[in-house]
Amino acid sequence: MQKTSFNILRAAHAGLLVTNLEKALEFYTEVLGLELSADGLLANTAHLRTLAVKDACVLSLEEAEMPGVSHIAFRVGSDADLEALELKAVISNRAHYWMTISPYHGRALRIADPNGMPIVFFHEMERDEMLLQQYDKHHGARPMWLDHFNVFVPDVALSERWFCENLGFRTSERLLTSEDNVFAIWLHRKSNVHDIALTNGRGPRVHHIAFWVRDERSILDACDILAACGMHGQIERGPARHGISNAFFVYLRDPDGNRIELFTGDYPIFDPDNPVITWHTDDPQYATFWGTPAPKSWFEEGMLVKGFDGCFITPRKPSIETRPPTSD
Amino acid sequence: MQKTSFNILRAAHAGLLVTNLEKALEFYTEVLGLELSADGLLANTAHLRTLAVKDACVLSLEEAEMPGVSHIAFRVGSDADLEALELKAVISNRAHYWMTISPYHGRALRIADPNGMPIVFFHEMERDEMLLQQYDKHHGARPMWLDHFNVFVPDVALSERWFCENLGFRTSERLLTSEDNVFAIWLHRKSNVHDIALTNGRGPRVHHIAFWVRDERSILDACDILAACGMHGQIERGPARHGISNAFFVYLRDPDGNRIELFTGDYPIFDPDNPVITWHTDDPQYATFWGTPAPKSWFEEGMLVKGFDGCFITPRKPSIETRPPTSD
Amino acid sequence: MQKTSFNILRAAHAGLLVTNLEKALEFYTEVLGLELSADGLLANTAHLRTLAVKDACVLSLEEAEMPGVSHIAFRVGSDADLEALELKAVISNRAHYWMTISPYHGRALRIADPNGMPIVFFHEMERDEMLLQQYDKHHGARPMWLDHFNVFVPDVALSERWFCENLGFRTSERLLTSEDNVFAIWLHRKSNVHDIALTNGRGPRVHHIAFWVRDERSILDACDILAACGMHGQIERGPARHGISNAFFVYLRDPDGNRIELFTGDYPIFDPDNPVITWHTDDPQYATFWGTPAPKSWFEEGMLVKGFDGCFITPRKPSIETRPPTSD
């Protein structure tokens, strides 16, 4: 089985479940600054785009009884890549099926990773004119692109092997416990630190979905706008800088508790042979370069993910037990 | 007569004449980010406020047949200060009269300076809740306060004496010709570089009205928004940094050609005995710290000012002839 | 006795005690970006200046056995103002004496406020060329000016009366308990939110000394530099935004634990009749506009202040007992 028989491009689309679409839209459009896609507002779903890519839709919100994640999806280079992925799933005897993720996307293939985390791949998508120079429309946090997913899985090392050996992902940074077990990994296909990060934890669950923003001011603006609207309770962690990835970040909870990261300041990885950076969990700067620990909720809470049967997947206990220091 | 028998606080209000109120409002509210005052939109006038002061109104736009300036006004510390100013005008045999500048302001006294430039003073004004923490409303260049006026006068030294000796203004910076004649002066009452600057030129005319903005990004944002709206022709000079005052600036022309400066990065002057900084016109860095000269229009064009009879005052030739280097 | 018989200009100088001058200087010059004054490095003292004022010295560090504050000082408008202050101290039967605060300053008068907090006043001082446009020297947090002092006192209302009625300070913002007792006040002479803030607490002690910086980036830079040097443990609180004053802040502890605030984003107060803004302690946004509480240390720890006998003043219990929510 060849590593390079298909070309995964990047993290490209997410589907979120929200219990109140109107309230969710206020958060995602007015505060975060995502723009409605053309014909993006439907009865119980809304489709949104960002400023610096031409994708007609990068985030879909669906009104549902429970919040959570319907899918996280990667774009591949061609339709043939999808078929190669399907063949690989068949050969590996790995659960998979074809689905539709939005009206803006062609057929999509869902495959379960070895931890049971469903990963979706698509190629065809609608494009629209880039909003980057329509500065009169920019507002909120001015999100440039959907950058990556962060996922809790019970066994990080197992998924890392699958993503790297089977899907051609590359590790950019790696976090080890004091016993040198893999606690978390940052994997990328596009040219920056990650398209997906996998963290040891009760899973599969999605920890957060991240948008890249233009500068630190955009992140401070998001906090100020939330505070002005009495929504400062949605700020869970930060703003601060991560040691890993160097990202200047803030973690927000949408009105349903779904977790969104806004960040900037990571670094590009242009070279396939870029050396991996390794951190250890006993260095507090890995988490926050400036030292402050994250709150307990940040380590413990995550978003449930829809399984193949349309029900939420029941998370399993992580392989590594931990009690990281928290701020509360 | 004592210098300190009255207390002028600061540049506080301007009245501008525009030929198309709707187009002007698009520029002042959507691009510059001024907010409409409470009940601020009337038949042929509009009243506007800024984000970091409680003044209910700092700029009034009046639809008229010709663009220009109806008045520039300073706030004084008390109503008694107005009476002391009137007495001084009577004693000095200086033309003056009482007027109304907006529905948000009490009686105002207009006095002609020795160059014939009408200066208005008021004390009473309405206040409104500060918008500084209503971040969800901030947009455009996010103007914090009306900061200063810049005025062309035929004889700068004459006006400097009047402002400093009679009105208690202090000089912060001074620009001399190679023959050590006063070419321009920066005068202040509030604690920064200027409330009014006087420049040698055909006058009296108003060169520009300046708003202080929060940071350099706000100025770049204004340019980007103008460009996105196809209004980049309104950018006359900059963004760049002045040597004098250290201001990071951009000069814009409103749809009628009235000139507005947005700036940040000047310095505070807390001490009445702060030493004056002196520049010479043969040092190109006085104008632009980074070296680029201003365009010819910036040196030659200005806004006509309404006189006591309601007609525009006819400007007179300046006392110093100059041909500064220009970029065009 | 007239309120306006003297003119206090601003918070202008502080003397700090450090146990290791070399380590302290690394913190104050390399990280904070203060510049050594001319001839500022002596055997066991160092004198420092900031970028946007001409004061030859705004902070003096003295090597001592215990950290703490030797004095906080305000500049007055003239030497006659000092004499008027002395007369007022004599009439009020208030402890006072003349002292020297640095080689750059003329005689200084120290008066105890009603809570026993020593306040120093001076007029004469040396100036040096402003560093604002010597951008090649700017580094660290690029501190623009010493802005204010924050002091713990047992009885805030008592000191507020003295500062306002006797010294001509004005209240900009006020924090009340749910029973409407004065918990903290922000008082100013110069044209921004404060020159001194008084907070209910074990005192007299100095809570922090604050420097105004140019923008949010300067504060993030300070954190990044501290973290790069392994000194992230010196970051006590923030970066975040205060509700009161709107300041974007970070609180740092120098190597001896003396507390320094870096901030920007407050607002100007140009008018003596500017309305006071009132907050209540049950609104968590007063402390952090974005909601996060401060750590316990921030509420409990403070710097001891040298008394008239050269010994540290023993702090007394505050009049209001509180247990504010903390992050730890």
Added chain:
Amino acid sequence: MQKTSFNILRAAHAGLLVTNLEKALEFYTEVLGLELSADGLLANTAHLRTLAVKDACVLSLEEAEMPGVSHIAFRVGSDADLEALELKAVISNRAHYWMTISPYHGRALRIADPNGMPIVFFHEMERDEMLLQQYDKHHGARPMWLDHFNVFVPDVALSERWFCENLGFRTSERLLTSEDNVFAIWLHRKSNVHDIALTNGRGPRVHHIAFWVRDERSILDACDILAACGMHGQIERGPARHGISNAFFVYLRDPDGNRIELFTGDYPIFDPDNPVITWHTDDPQYATFWGTPAPKSWFEEGMLVKGFDGCFITPRKPSIETRPPTSD
């Protein structure tokens, strides 16, 4: 001949000729903020690196009698890619030879493009620890990485075909004359707007070498530092925003007149099928989104490039005659 028989990664190294190494280093290290490579300072050459990549060296300066460019170089994915490139050069009967570009790089292959512009490819290079989190060393414009080269060639369409059809470059933006002739193109291999841009002009000459910086402030800082050092004459154009690529830029001339761009604010191109954006020369916003034209020098002056014989290549007349509007 297969398009994908080799993998060019990115613009990765440049060699510049300077007449005074000491003066050049002051410009490149103190103002631009490049760091000396380990053992980077030799008798008549200096080697420099940037902050956000691990490359031990991205720019080499060599003292010479005349300023200019010794080479521009791209990194390829493997040594086998170099051999495939050599084979292609042999088959195409295209001049080429093996060379050494710095002590930090393995063997390099130089091939002349159809306009005679020498392009260098290498794979092996030394890496060093990334400086991104060594914030205490960051200064000047804080350059993150060498981003792209901009080259004058007589026939842009000819080179575009070679780069795209033979080397696998992709066009991101394209500038056409009013007769729809290709005036300039932006080509990329890494995931942003360009690794190389080709502009119609007397050539082959190098127009500029560009470094990506973290934010707009870094560009303003560079201007302020230059101005503070009396080197403001080195600022040739900007700061302003390009329409094409959306870059916020400044163009500087080193002490020898070699042209360097600092920029930020372009956009990522993650997808190989990303649609090309087309501009026309009669839209002034292509050049400066804010409208201001470039000075004449920017259109006319360029850096001579060393040919295969070690002498500068004599530039030839461009295929399209133009007189773009200039600011002077």
